[in-house]
Amino acid sequence: MTGRVVDALVVGAGFAGLRSLHTLRERGYDVAVIEANDDIGGVWYVNRYPGARCDVESYDYSLSFSPELEQEWRWSERYATQPEILRYVEHVAQRFDLRRDVHLSTRMERAEFDETTGRWRVDTDRGTWDARYLVMATGQLSVRAAPGIPGADDFAGTTLHTADWPHEGADLSGKRVGVIGTGSSGTQLIPVVAREAAHLTVFQRTPNFSVPANNGPIDDARDAEVKAGYADRRERARRSPSGLGFVPNKQSALEVSDDERRALYEEQWRTAGFGFLLAYYDLMLDQEANDTAADFVRAKIAEKVDDPATAAKLMPRGHPFGAKRPPVDSGYFETFNRDDVDLVDLRETPIERITPTGVRTTAGEVGLDVLVFATGFDAMTGALLRPEIVGRGGETLREHWDAGPRTYLGVGVAGFPNLFVIAGPGSPSLLSNVLLSIEAHVDWLADLLDHARDRGATVVEADPGAEARWVEQVNARAEATLYPRADSYYMGTNVPGKPRVFTPYVGGVRGYRRILESVVADGYDGFLLSGKGRDVRAS
């Protein structure tokens, strides 16, 4: 093989890639990171749309490996904005001297496992790498889904995408703006654009349950309080199903009186943000229980939106609350009370095509100067399948995942030795505080690689049987919930031709952590180690 030689090549310089770099470097591996964008930050580098912010609390959506970092960084708001998170990323990169091993503007195009050397040859648009380990830290939401609306290229005005917002910003003042898409991105963007644009038209295909962020500044007393108990807070998060620290209510929504339930929902609505979903343990397990929460949210929409016809259009029906990821909003529904905001219900009047001057639905054309796509991502697998990855016997990852992603624990893939995915399909990933899940994976992977190194093994791979059993478990857990009852990016239904499979592990961060611990206790059960010409079991 030719090219630059490293122990580990990490793909992606978002939180997962940077944390992998830091940790593997600390463990004595020679590590390099390649990043397709021209700077670090991953999703937080590209998703710069107005209103972009994290919907996990700042204190929890932050790196936990360094108590000094925790103490010195001062978050300004309960939910950090995208620019603040990017400043944090830069701070982390400088503090731990990460940039020197990050190669920007370098896109992985192909990788092939060499069965004779046990190493990966990785071709990029800027040369080749030779790596023992290939760590895919490419993110869950980094490839845009094509909305597939005819005429998109015909539009003569300005076209924008939330995940590709211009770095210099976009001047929307005095403009007629249209937004297609009402997921988390659209829901965050719409109130901000409404304040700036002359007129806003929102094109909604599926109404979304959204819960209020109740965002606000963090004062010094609160900051000191959190920092005094940070270690406990982190541990609570690791031991919670969501990774957000919420203690699940052991009661069913159906075993309490209507008044008691309403009182709890009111309290959660005022305080919990995303944690609203955990008000009762069975909200994602039982349709009748879920209906109580869905009815509550619909009633809130009716309260917030003045015009009953508009409110009715904004009310989600036909899918369980939470089965599509609920946005956490700041004034989304109230935005539709403005005279300069219109809602187009695409279920009633579908889009026919985009024209040079606007969007034509079956009710006629809406004239626009700016058209914003907030139309989402080819989630979980998009970035992993974009490059060609060739494993044992010439099998490609695309072939291996033909019927949906198959992993062992969301980390390893049978037939693709020495390739690891951070927060991949089959792990809690997007169903959790993803930053916490990323850190857990990186630490666990580093331990696995140390374990192999200590035993003189140079090839680590998931056992096909272990992978098959894990896939079965991931599917069975999902089938026991309400998640598969909605079309969503969790199910892959937003991308034509993608297999309809629920991709994250739904058993929660706490349960997943126990599984990882037991795999270690059993000598990394399910991983095969080999090297120096002999096959060895992990233990």
Ligand code: N01
């Ligand atoms: O994407 P989405 P997103 N015609 O897929 C609509 C994370 N995130 O970028 O539901 C018309 O949720 C589509 O309609 P439908 C977070 O995990 C986090 O908003 O398919 N409409 C839907 O309304 C989030 O869940 C933060 O019928 C079309 C929307 O576009 C994830 O990213 C902030 C269409 C897509 O919604 C993705 O959110 C933002 C078409 N042809 C995002 N195609 C944080 O705060 C699609 N749509 C951390």
